[in-house]
Amino acid sequence: MRRRLPALLLVVASAALADTRSFVDQSDLPAEAVRSGSVFLTAETRALQADGFANPGYLWVERGGELFNDGDKVCSSCHQADALAGAAARYPQYDAVAGALLNLEARINLCRQHHQELPPLAYESDELLALTAYVANLSQGRPLTVAVDGDAAPFFEQGRAYYFQRRGQLNLACNQCHDDNWGGKLRGDTISQGQPNAWPAYRLEWQTFGSLHRRIRDCDVGVRAEPHESGSEIYISLELYLAWRARGLAVESPGIRR
Ligand code: HEC
Ligand code: HEC
Structure with missing residues (x-):
């Protein structure tokens, strides 16, 4: 216990009594x-x-799956969902092209900008949450x-x-x-x-x-x-x-x- x-x-x-010096413990x-x-x-x-039916998070996963397979230059025109299994478990990841550390949300937004010529999605938007949930869910169970x-x-x-x-x-x-x-x-x-x-x-x-x-x-x-x-x-x-x-x-x- x-x-x-x-x-x-x-x-x-x-x-309240402590001073404001920073403190780094490693x-x-x-x-x-x-x-x-x-x-x-x-x-x-x-x-x-x-519970895959009762867990409301799966509403976002499902919506993400629709977005993944929807539109003109859809995500699925370049990515097979199977091939993205395990990807989320390796993020955040440094990306040499962007010269930045990307988390899954940032990676998805870069694909929209570079590969779909679409504007990035707002961070807490339902669309970005849905796409992130969909891609993350493809890695469920992966370490x-x-x-x-x-x-x-x-x-x-x-x-x-x-x-x-x-x-x-x-x-x-x-x-x-x-x-x-x-x-x-x-x-x-x-x-x-x-x-x-x-x-x-x-x-x-x-x-x-x-x-x-x-x-x-x-x-x-x-x-x-x-x-x-x-x-x-x-x-x-x-x-x-x-x-x-x-x-x-x-x-x-x-x-x-x-
Ligand atoms: C005063 C105590 C306190 C501090 C300081 C604190 N947290 Fe938390 N945090 C909580 C509580 C309470 C929860 C909700 C219960 C839980 O999951 O731990 C939480 C939840 C979380 C979760 C969700 C865990 C999960 O399984 O869903 C993460 C991630 C997290 N905190 C990260 C941080 C980070 C990073 C910092 C520093 C920037 C931080 N917390 C500072 C108390 C704290
Ligand atoms: C025109 C092709 C194309 C489209 C469309 C596209 N991507 Fe990508 N994606 C790539 C390429 C190429 C990479 C490898 C990184 C790079 O070169 O940009 C990548 C990388 C990724 C990665 C990281 C995979 C890994 O193993 O690290 C994820 C996740 C991803 N894309 C998700 C998406 C999502 C979600 C969409 C739709 C919103 C999308 N992509 C649309 C081409 C595309």
């Missing part, structure tokens, strides 16, 4: 401790996620395996630094909740390890489907820090760190989360 919550509350209570969650967020759900929510060396290395270091940096009025870093206090309770919720493998996911609190970046924005807002834009380089770098930290966890999207 993990009963670390009093320590967290102390941290929160003392935050101790990563050990690989053998890694648990999917679904472990911390109630049995009902876990069952809902597993996350991202590359963090070579050109990806500076992004990885930037993402890791963000994860360990205290921020906001509560002066808390991601690791203080998701490495040091997972299994504890916070505002009626069980704190998980903050793993990215269920996303994009349907969040009951939102009553809709959303991106990993939207979920991270809520955590930044939760410590009363200014969140970054969804799709920003810093969040894609953070996503790369999260995917590396979750290496070996199976892709679950479309997940259901509280």
